[in-house]
Amino acid sequence: MEYATRTIYSEYAALKTTLGIIEVKKKRPRDPLTDQSDRLLIVIEAKEEPFWTVKHYQVGQEKIILHLVSDSMMDRWILMNENRRAIHWIEDGMVLFERNTFLLDLRQRLRNFSNDEQRLQLSLAFAKLLRRFEDGRSLFLQEEHQDAFTQIHHALTHLARLSVLEAGIHPEIVLWKQVRTLDLEIYKLHEELVSGQESLEQRIHLVIIGMEHLIQSKVLPGTLLLLQTMQQRDEPWPFSELMEHPNLQALKVDLGSIVGFLVRKGYIRSVARPTKGVGVEAIAYEIA
Structure with missing residues (x-):
């Protein structure tokens, strides 16, 4: 299962525009934090314009949902409080890939916002x-x-x-x-x-x-x-x-x-x- 999951996000980890990849696993049946899927992958990309799209995958009996989101959209979610699930994704998710200290800095920003x-x-x-x-x-x-x-x-x-x-x-x-x-x-x-x-x-x-x-x-x-x-x-x-x-x-x-x-x-x-x-x-x- 971990190998299959890696094949989904590995192409994005290879891109220079990818800033971080997070995985969130469900904690209960029909967990709203994972869009009622078994696990959620969040890929954050460097883009000036707000961008967000979602892809659905099936691996065996597990449903995996991939969120592709720009850093500007993530900023908007945090600043405007438009997507409170994103706070949980960043705080509680497992880091699969990080460019420099992007996700570490983002977590620090959530804990000590300006x-x-x-x-x-x-x-x-x-x-x-x-x-x-x-x-x-x-x-x-x-x-x-x-x-x-x-x-x-x-x-x-x-x-x-x-x-x-x-x-x-x-x-x-x-x-x-x-x-x-x-x-x-x-x-x-x-x-x-x-x-x-x-x-x-x-x-x-x-x-x-x-x-x-x-x-x-x-x-x-x-x-x-x-x-x-x-x-x-x-x-x-x-x-x-x-x-x-x-x-x-x-x-x-x-x-x-x-x-x-x-x-x-x-x-x-x-x-x-x-x-x-x-x-x-x-x-x-x-x-x-």
Whole structure:
């Protein structure tokens, strides 16, 4: 079996563009970490453009899945928290091939990620938290309790991720196991929402109240990237310029929610400017 596996990845090990090859074996039947295969091979290649493709193989009774992924795509998965399985692959996988110290350096990066990466991930988690929470609260007020539950549960998950990130740790697939150790208050809110004895309406209401307090405590870490960007100049920022700023590209979709929230809470203020249209004013934003 090991020889057959080697024949699958050996052609990639011979390529100068291959930076590392990892093997992950299943730990349980239908293991999601290995795409429900018996073993997973991850080949990381040096490519400027994000690239990812998957190949399936059968060796005897074993199913083997090969992921070909560029280093730029792996960076994106880690930085944007788009594929949390990749964290496990890198941390727990067996190194089959490594060029220089690529995988060693990647593992070190996961354990000690930079302030810039942490700030971006905190901002992404906070943006998603706000969007889901506001949608959930709106649905709750409309008495759409089933849909409100879904949105509030998603919001609570993003709040949990934010708490884990604050501790300088990458969120894992077993998120609530992490949160139980790091932030018992959020963990208990989750327990109340999913398994409390009250009615669905009462559970959602109690969790919304609890989350409002917790969200307020996460404002500064969750919006630091935006606030620091706005401090780069004294002149107010039109919303379109904030959207196009290189620092904020990853926040484009939810930037409106963050800005609106910060205005309501008094962290930033809106400034009206005259336009050529009669009675029409353009709005820009500055630090309060």
